[in-house]
Amino acid sequence: MEIIFLGTGTSQGIPVIGSTHPVCLSRDPRDKRLRVSVMIRADDSVYVIDCGPDFRQQMLRHPVERLDAILFTHEHADHTAGIDDIRPFFFRQGDIPIFAHERVVRSLERRFDYIFADGDRYPGAPAVAVNLVEKGTPFRVGTHWFTPIEARHNRLQVFGYRLGDFAYLTDVKSVEPEEMKHLEGLEVLVVNALRQEPHHSHFNLQEALEFIEKVNPKRAYLTHISHMMGFHEEVEKQLPGHVRLAYDNLTLTL
Numbered sequence: 001m002e003i004i005f006l007g008t009g010t011s012q013g014i015p016v017i018g019s020t021h022p023v024c025l026s027r028d029p030r031d032k033r034l035r036v037s038v039m040i041r042a043d044d045s046v047y048v049i050d051c052g053p054d055f056r057q058q059m060l061r062h063p064v065e066r067l068d069a070i071l072f073t074h075e076h077a078d079h080t081a082g083i084d085d086i087r088p089f090f091f092r093q094g095d096i097p098i099f100a101h102e103r104v105v106r107s108l109e110r111r112f113d114y115i116f117a118d119g120d121r122y123p124g125a126p127a128v129a130v131n132l133v134e135k136g137t138p139f140r141v142g143t144h145w146f147t148p149i150e151a152r153h154n155r156l157q158v159f160g161y162r163l164g165d166f167a168y169l170t171d172v173k174s175v176e177p178e179e180m181k182h183l184e185g186l187e188v189l190v191v192n193a194l195r196q197e198p199h200h201s202h203f204n205l206q207e208a209l210e211f212i213e214k215v216n217p218k219r220a221y222l223t224h225i226s227h228m229m230g231f232h233e234e235v236e237k238q239l240p241g242h243v244r245l246a247y248d249n250l251t252l253t254l
């Protein structure tokens, strides 16, 4: 299995438009972060988790002919706003399978009504095949079983996903205690760490490190990073050896 970090930035990305913050002006390519997403290549299948506003650019950087599914964590725009750009996949494959909580699907239906329309469809509009994800119910995509992991983004429910010994959690402020059993025995955990200062709906660095200690994976990578976290190179020096900051285009093999 191969994990490709398509984006590791928070909602505005790094650099922030018009910002003169030193991290936004950094020349280190690891300080340039598109909106958060990962691609999972497992056997012959390709999955992405979330489909934010940088989706097109990410798919041009890591071109694949086929997309077997999109798994959504939640409905916020930085995780969903790129869904119109599934069109090239739709033209080749037909309806693109999406997996999400029912609330997320309802939100997408309102905001992208033409994608979900039954009749009188605009020629060229993409279409999706909807699959609802429920807490506590693993689901199969092709030959792979994913386990949803329920967490909270302030008060909003979000799903993380586990495939084999890999788990991906983003936009998390807390994880339900009964969900922790789904995170046992991980090779790689990816989890969000927004910045050094506390935030109402995201783990900050310290909370993410405490969570990693509880989960105890072999390796952990931090994502959904704000420019306020600091320079990639300097932040990494503060981290224990088995915890790294993810960066765009980083590829892991499991």
Ligand SMILES: [Zn+2]
Residues within 6 Å of the ligand: 010, 011, 036, 076, 078, 079, 171, 224
């Ligand atoms: Zn987000």
